[in-house]
């Protein structure tokens with residue numbers, strides 16, 4: 001456990017138990033000179049084996065948190081552990097991509113990784129080749145290993161950066177906005193790679209300002225807003241706080257509302273040609289059958305599931321695109 005002296009002599013609580021957690025923080029705080037609180041008393045619990053989305057608008061404190069977890073910036077207050085260890089001991093088991101590493105454009109993927117590997121004093125020289133080819137293999141760049149970096153696509157460049165973070169055997173991979181600035185193809189490649197790495201048993205902690213990305217890629221998420229944690233948990237539990245609704249488009253809104261109410265659906269609302277209600281445990285196909293039986297012409301029928309965006313709006317009363 002890395003303990004940071006708390007401001008104003010406030011007493012420490014017990015060190016957070018790490019249990020099965022890859023990352024635990026308690027009261028983690030960063031106040032920059034000038035008084036700005038970038039991260040405010042953050043309590044995070046990242047389970048081992050999860051793909052944990054660290055979600056928040058720009059400026060909400062994600063990068064500052066990651067930099068604290070990696071020992072790149074000193075917290076002002078709070079406690080944290082990584083892989084159940086205090087920071088220096090944990091670091092060899094942690095791969096990280098924070099600001100993109102600088103690669104030489106005229107060198108191949110292999111040669112670039114060699115330069116990275118040789119900068120690591122803990123890496124055994126005799127096994128460098130194996131480590132590098134293993135990392136390139138893992139990110140799907142084995143076939144392009146000899147190609148110059150400048151000829152790599154954006155997705156290949158980011159996969160090489162992830163390979164650099166995977167040169168040692170890692171239990172935790174920390175990625176700060178790994179799809180930022182990528183084209184759609186590169187974004188797909190990196191998202192798929194994150195899933196593959198997690199499937200191999202590595203915990204992945206990945207920050208993003210994209211709600212849909214976190215929903216697609218992650219098993220868990222924490223939502224940040226202006227330095228504070230708004231919510232955390234599995235994606236299902238975060239979404240589960242909100243109920244799915246059925247939406248019927250029809251020329252007979254009054255008839256549809258009557259049928260939905262008659263079936264016992266709660267909170268029936270009509271808006272022009274659209275009627276919505278809480279789905280509850282009802283099967284949409286049965287609702288459709290009853291509507292048709294009752295002579296209600298159905299133009300469209302959809303189940304609208306709550307998204308993380310709905311969760312964020314529900315918790316903060318704001319759209320996700322808030323200015324942090």
Ligand SMILES: Nc1ncnc2c1ncn2[C@@H]1O[C@H](COP(=O)(O)OP(=O)(O)OP(=O)(O)O)[C@@H](O)[C@H]1O
Pocket residue numbers: 032033036037038056057058059060061062063064065177209324
């Ligand atoms: N070195 C610094 N000195 C002063 N303020 C800083 C410093 N670094 C970050 N901040 C401020 O702290 C807040 C949180 O920034 P941070 O970069 O952690 O957010 P973020 O969620 O990662 O956003 P982004 O995705 O834009 O990087 C911002 O208001 C930022 O301006």
